[in-house]
Amino acid sequence: MHKYEKIWLVFGIGALIFFLSVIGVSAFYLGNQPPSCLATIDPDKVDQTAPFNEPGLKKVEGKDWDYELVYVAQAFSYTPNEVEIPKGAKVKFIVTTKDVIHGFEVAGTNVNMMVEPGYISEKVATFDKPGEYLVLCNEYCGAGHHMMYSKIKVVENQ
Amino acid sequence: MSKALTKIDRKDAKMVMAHLYVAFVSLAIGGLCGLLQVLVRSGKVQLPAGISYYQILTVHGVILALVLTTFFIIGFQFAAISRTAGTLSNGIRKTGWAGFWTMLIGTVLAATMILLNEASVLYTFYAPLQAHFLFYLGLTLVVVGSWISCAGMVAAYVKWRKANPGKPGPLLTFMSVVNAVLWFIATLGVAATVLFQLLPWSMGLVDRVNVAVSRTLFWYFGHPLVYFWLLPAYMCWYVIIPKVIGGKMFSDTMARLAFILFLIFSIPVGFHHQLVEPGIDPAWKFIQVILTFMVAIPSLMTAFAMFATFELYGRSQGAKGLFGWVKKLPWNDARFTVPFIGMLAFIPGGIGGLINASHQLNAVVHNTIWVTGHFHLTIATTVILTYFGVAYWLVPHLTGRVLTKKMNRLAIIQGVTWAVGMTFMSGAMHAEGLLGGPRRSAFSTYGDAPQALEWIPYQIAQAVGGAILFLSIILCLIIFINLAFFAPKGEEEFPVSEASEHAAQPSPVFENWKLWVGITAALILFAYTIPFIDMIQNAPPGAKGFKLW
Numbered sequence: 001m002h003k004y005e006k007i008w009l010v011f012g013i014g015a016l017i018f019f020l021s022v023i024g025v026s027a028f029y030l031g032n033q034p035p036s037c038l039a040t041i042d043p044d045k046v047d048q049t050a051p052f053n054e055p056g057l058k059k060v061e062g063k064d065w066d067y068e069l070v071y072v073a074q075a076f077s078y079t080p081n082e083v084e085i086p087k088g089a090k091v092k093f094i095v096t097t098k099d100v101i102h103g104f105e106v107a108g109t110n111v112n113m114m115v116e117p118g119y120i121s122e123k124v125a126t127f128d129k130p131g132e133y134l135v136l137c138n139e140y141c142g143a144g145h146h147m148m149y150s151k152i153k154v155v156e157n158q
Numbered sequence: 159m160s161k162a163l164t165k166i167d168r169k170d171a172k173m174v175m176a177h178l179y180v181a182f183v184s185l186a187i188g189g190l191c192g193l194l195q196v197l198v199r200s201g202k203v204q205l206p207a208g209i210s211y212y213q214i215l216t217v218h219g220v221i222l223a224l225v226l227t228t229f230f231i232i233g234f235q236f237a238a239i240s241r242t243a244g245t246l247s248n249g250i251r252k253t254g255w256a257g258f259w260t261m262l263i264g265t266v267l268a269a270t271m272i273l274l275n276e277a278s279v280l281y282t283f284y285a286p287l288q289a290h291f292l293f294y295l296g297l298t299l300v301v302v303g304s305w306i307s308c309a310g311m312v313a314a315y316v317k318w319r320k321a322n323p324g325k326p327g328p329l330l331t332f333m334s335v336v337n338a339v340l341w342f343i344a345t346l347g348v349a350a351t352v353l354f355q356l357l358p359w360s361m362g363l364v365d366r367v368n369v370a371v372s373r374t375l376f377w378y379f380g381h382p383l384v385y386f387w388l389l390p391a392y393m394c395w396y397v398i399i400p401k402v403i404g405g406k407m408f409s410d411t412m413a414r415l416a417f418i419l420f421l422i423f424s425i426p427v428g429f430h431h432q433l434v435e436p437g438i439d440p441a442w443k444f445i446q447v448i449l450t451f452m453v454a455i456p457s458l459m460t461a462f463a464m465f466a467t468f469e470l471y472g473r474s475q476g477a478k479g480l481f482g483w484v485k486k487l488p489w490n491d492a493r494f495t496v497p498f499i500g501m502l503a504f505i506p507g508g509i510g511g512l513i514n515a516s517h518q519l520n521a522v523v524h525n526t527i528w529v530t531g532h533f534h535l536t537i538a539t540t541v542i543l544t545y546f547g548v549a550y551w552l553v554p555h556l557t558g559r560v561l562t563k564k565m566n567r568l569a570i571i572q573g574v575t576w577a578v579g580m581t582f583m584s585g586a587m588h589a590e591g592l593l594g595g596p597r598r599s600a601f602s603t604y605g606d607a608p609q610a611l612e613w614i615p616y617q618i619a620q621a622v623g624g625a626i627l628f629l630s631i632i633l634c635l636i637i638f639i640n641l642a643f644f645a646p647k648g649e650e651e652f653p654v655s656e657a658s659e660h661a662a663q664p665s666p667v668f669e670n671w672k673l674w675v676g677i678t679a680a681l682i683l684f685a686y687t688i689p690f691i692d693m694i695q696n697a698p699p700g701a702k703g704f705k706l707w
Contacts, residue, residue, distance in 0.1 A: 001412070002409075002466070004462075004466075005412075005459075005462050005466070008458065008462050009455070009458060009459065009462070012454070012455070012458040013455060013458075016451045016452075016454055016455070016512075019451065019512065019516065020447070020448055020451055023444075023447070023516050023517045023518065023519065024444065024517075026517075026518060027440065027444055027517055027518060028444075032518045033440040033517075033518060034433045034434050034440060034443060034517060034518050034520060034521055035434050035435075035436065035521070036435075036436065036437075036438055036439060036440040036443065037436045037437075038436070038437060038439065038696070039436075040437070040696065040697070040698035041698060042698065042699045043698065043699065043701055044699065044702075075704070075706045099286070099704050099706070100284075100286050100287050100701075100704050100706060101284050101286070101287075101369065103525050103596070105525070105526075105594065105596065107593070107594030107607075107609045107610075108593070108594050108609060110518075110521045110522060111521075112434055112521045112522070112524050112525070112526075113434045113435070113436075113521070113524075114432075114434055114435035114436070114524075114525075115436075116369050116370065116373075116435060116436060116437070117286060117369055117698075117701040118369060118370075118697070118698030118699060118700070118701060119369075119370070119435075119436035119437050119698060120436060121435075121436045122436075132607065132608060132609075133609070134594070134604050134607040134609045134610055136594075136596060136604055136610075137596075138524075138525035138526065138596035138597065138598075138599070139284075139525055139598070140212065140215075140280050140284075140287075140598045140599075141287070141706060142212075142287065142704070142706025142707045143210060143212065143278075143706060143707045144706075145212070145598075145599060145600070146599040146600040146601070146602035146604075147602060149602075149604045149605065149607070151605075151607070
């Protein structure tokens with residue numbers, strides 16, 4: 001192997017190891033894992049299964065987050081279709097679908113996950129900036145896919 | 159050195175050309191669909207006659223990502239084998255034709271279902287969206303046809319090895335066989351989900367489908383698929399480009415090593431497409447993220463080999479200074495310049511790939527139009543411009559014509575307009591994606607949401623870029639038709655570079671297929687067995703089919 005090629009590959013592989021270390025430490029030490037909820041649900045009985053029988057925002061006590069925000073996705077809408085969250089709240093999103101695969105993206109945040117029939121998707125996020133956030137479907141789900149959205153309003157505490 | 163050019167046998171040439179006709183017809187159809195998509199998404203244009211954006215999008219993805227690529231690759235690899243391992247036997251050529259017709263019938267079947275709006279499920283056909291069973295059957299035939307052809311390639315290689323005992327296989331033939339083996343192993347996943355899950359389910363034999371298993375099998379196939387596209391481009395870079403510029407291949411051994419590394423590391427990495435989905439333990443996702451990063455190593459080796467070849471050539475021509483060699487490269491030769499633009503695009507393309515695969519960072523860009531911008535750099539610039547650069551000498555070589563100066567100039571213009579159009583389109587896609595704009599979505603203001611309104615200027619920039627790209631496609635088609643039917647008769651070279659005389663013979667270990675396939679299988683089993691068993695053991699009730707378009 002050429003001397004310069006060795007230098008190049010040591011530098012390149014070193015960079016890859018550095019990148020992997022950064023995301024590895026973030027994932028396993030700081031707990032920043034991608035949404036990977038392992039809970040399942042009967043996709044035909046979403047409306048009868050807690051917590052999806054009562055979609056919407058709920059205050060919770062004694063947990064690492066302040067609120068649980070439950071969504072049911074179906075072609076081509078989310079329930080609820082508008083939510084108000086107090087500024088600074090730490091919110092756990094809990095989402096499932098009644099039909100096909102949907103996306104669940106809160107634009108401008110790191111909340112971005114696949115929602116698949118039979119599975120529950122979860123992600124915790126804190127909303128520090130007031131304003132209107134668009135929730136949209138970013139996985140093709142049929143003719144009305146681009147009409148599938150919901151809104152989150154982050155409001156100052158009264 | 160004899161001056162007579164080595165020509166591919168005429169019968170082999172005919173079989174290869176059949177593949178290229180399908181590839182370039184696909185380019186025309188798929189390119190037109192792409193233009194319509196960017197126009198719709200600009201918000202200024204609506205499709206006539208109730209044609210749906212998603213139907214056009216399905217055509218675009220299937221015909222460009224699956225049909226154009228597969229036909230071009232199989233045609234090119236047969237040409238490479240015929241050129242470097244000798245004329246194909248009658249049996250192997252017939253195998254090639256059998257593969258060709260099987261794939262073509264499959265393509266027509268799938269295309270018919272898409273045009274009848276029975277299969278607007280995009281090229282990833284995620285269940286439980288349920289297409290007509292003939293769509294899945296058509297795709298099955300495309301894959302089966304490609305298996306027949308790849309078996310022909312392997313047979314040609316085995317025949318050469320028997321006739322030349324103890325010698326390393328010719329480099330282009332060896333590389334073609336690596337890609338064929340990669341394809342056999344990768345397509346097992348998509349074949350499994352289509353044959354055992356989607357076909358019986360779409361025919362009504364079973365009611366429900368396990369969605370997570372189907373997606374996992376798809377992405378087991380979906381990532382090596384992109385290496386199946388990329389390796390023929392690397393064949394051109396490693397073996398053909400050095401000859402075109404008049405230089406020498408940097409290292410035969412390192413080229414073989416890079417290809418073996420691609421075989422090993424390109425498959426057990428599918429979870430990096432599934433990072434933000436439920437039902438998979440994040441530790442297993444991270445293991446596949448590590449393996450994904452490994453596959454960057456052979457690309458780093460390739461980058462070094464290319465620029466080493468260029469610099470050595472430039473210095474042999476008397477270039478001085480650190481970058482003087484750049485000026486000595488044959489910029490007025492489309493066979494070099496068009497693939498070179500592709501190489502440059504792989505720098506941001508590769509960096510973007512590492513970002514996408516970075517575990518939790520993926521959530522920032524997943525399913526945003528950033529991803530579309532990414533693969534329009536990698537497949538739709540790096541790979542496709544290299545294919546075009548190959549076609550510009552391969553087509554006249556096969557048809558007994560020449561690439562004239564005029565066509566050469568047009569080809570360079572084609573490459574440059576592509577670069578300009580793609581800079582606008584892919585650049586705007588990357589930027590819009592970072593702001594959250596979704597991929598695979600028709601024009602929408604999402605109820606005049608302020609965030610969505612911010613995305614529209616980027617969508618107009620994409621339409622501008624897409625229109626320039628469409629012009630570039632028209633140029634490409636003009637050149638192809640000229641080279642196939644109208645260019646003056648003559649002899650065009652099929653450039654194949656030789657390793658320098660001082661280079662050591664490549665080690666026979668590279669052709670120890672049991673070893674490499676064994677390692678590949680072991681890594682696949684390591685990366686997939688436990689999460690796959692989890693998926694089946696903890697499966698929720700299956701999903702019923704839906705037709706929501």
